[in-house]
Every structure is written in structure tokens, then in C-alpha cells.
Amino acid sequence: MLKAQRTSMWKTRYEISDGDTVVTVWDGNSWSIGGHFELDGHAYRVKANGWGSRYTMTDRHDRVVAEAERVYRKQWKVHAGGRTFEFKRDSVWRGGDEQLMDGDTVVGTVKRTSTWRGEFAADLPGLPPAVQVFVLGVVLTNYNAQAAAAA
Template sequence: MLKARRTSMWKSRYEISDGDTPITVWEGANWSIGGQFELDGHQYRVRANGWGTRYKMTDERDMVVAETERAGRKHWKVVTGGRTYEFTRDSIMRGSAEQLMDGDTVVGRVRRTSSWRGDFDAELPGLPLPVQIFVLCLIITNWNAAAAAAA
């Protein structure tokens, strides 16, 4: 299970671990939607369109690794390596959980574990690790943007 722990109240910076083992740090962009992380010596960059509904993750060669449309909607998809993964929001209220679906069956989930600190965890079996981090980070980005807009 991936865990994202916010490391700064002033920046969108999260330490991501696999269980208790730190594996990367998500650095959210300051003036745009997206961010970056490094995993196993590879750099990944996440960028969004102006509305924050379409995201692409690229590697250090600027090759698209994964992309999504309608991120943050009730139903949305991630495409990577020729496969499509479907997600749905757990409830009509934002910030509850996002579920990875296989047909009508929930097979994984991303959820906020601490509203005060802004921590998250993700269980996304079957997705490659960089794509799991991509999904986790875009959910963090969307939920943080929604919280900022509501404030």
C-alpha cells in the first residue's frame, strides 16, 4: 500500500512510501497544476490542461507514460501501456475516496487518511508503480485544489 504524507504546510510536497519504506517525493508545482517525482532513477513529470481535467505523465525523454481525462469527475479513466483503468468516486461528496474498478467490482482505492495533515493512502493492484504514484498524486492535486477553491 502506498502512503503519502504531507511534509510541508506551505508547499504541495508529499513523501510517498510503500508501507514504511520511502520511495519518492511528490513536488507539486507552485504556479501550475501538476508536479514531478523521481522513482528508481527516472524522472516523471505530471502536467494538466488549464481546467485540471486532463493530465499526462511523461518520463525524462518526454514520452507519455500515462494520461487521464475527466480527472476528478464521478467516473474517469487512466490509460497506460495500452490498458485502460476505470475509477469512480466513492460518494457524491469530494474527498471521500476514489475507487479503482473492474467492471462493477471495487479492486482498489485512494483515500484521505488525515484531513488535518492532508495524508493519503492508495491500494491500486495491477497498476505499474509509476502509474500508481501518478493516480495518487493527481487525486492529491485535485482534492487540494478543490479545498483551496472552497476556502
């Protein structure tokens, strides 16, 4: 299970850990939607379209590794490694909580665990590690954009 903890109240930077070990840092972009991270010696960049409804993760050679579509919708998808992963927002009242679906069965989650400290947890079995961080980064970016719009 991955856990994301905001490192500063002023930046959209999160330490992402697996247990007690920090595996990467999600560094959200200040002037555009998306961010970047490095995992296992590989650098990834995440960009969104102008509406933030479609995200693309590329490696350092600008090859597309994963794509997310319809992100602001109740149901959205991630395409990676020739597979499609379907997500569904848990509830309109629990902003930021997403469920990884296999048909009608919930097989994983991304949940906000602390509003005040800006913490999230992701349990996404079956997804490659970089794609897990990508999904978590998309959820973090979406949550921060909604929070900024509400302020």
C-alpha cells in the same frame, strides 16, 4: 499500499512510502496544475490542461507514460501501457476518495486517511508503480485544488 504524507503545511509536497520506506516525493507545482517525482532512478513530470480535467505523465525524454481523462468527473480513466483503468469517486461527501473499478467490482482505492495531517493511502493492485504514483499525484492535486478553491 502507498501512503502519502504532506511534508509542509505551506507546500504541496508529499512523501510517498510503501510500508516504512519512502519510495518517492511528489512535488506539486506552485504555479500550474501537476507536479513531478522520481521513482527507481526515472524522473516523471505530470502536467494538466488548463481545466485540470486531463493529466499527462511524461518521462525525462518527454514520452507519454500515462494519461488521465475526465478527472473532475464522478467516473474517470487512466491510460497506461496499452491498458485502461477506470476510477469512480466513492461519494460526494468523502472528497478525495476514489475507487479503482473492474466492471462493477471495486479492486483498489485511493483514500484520504487524515484531513488534518494531509495523508492519503492508495491500494492499486495491477497498476505499475509509476502509474500508482501518477494516480495518487492526480488525486492529491485535485484535492488541493478543491481545498484552495473552498478557502
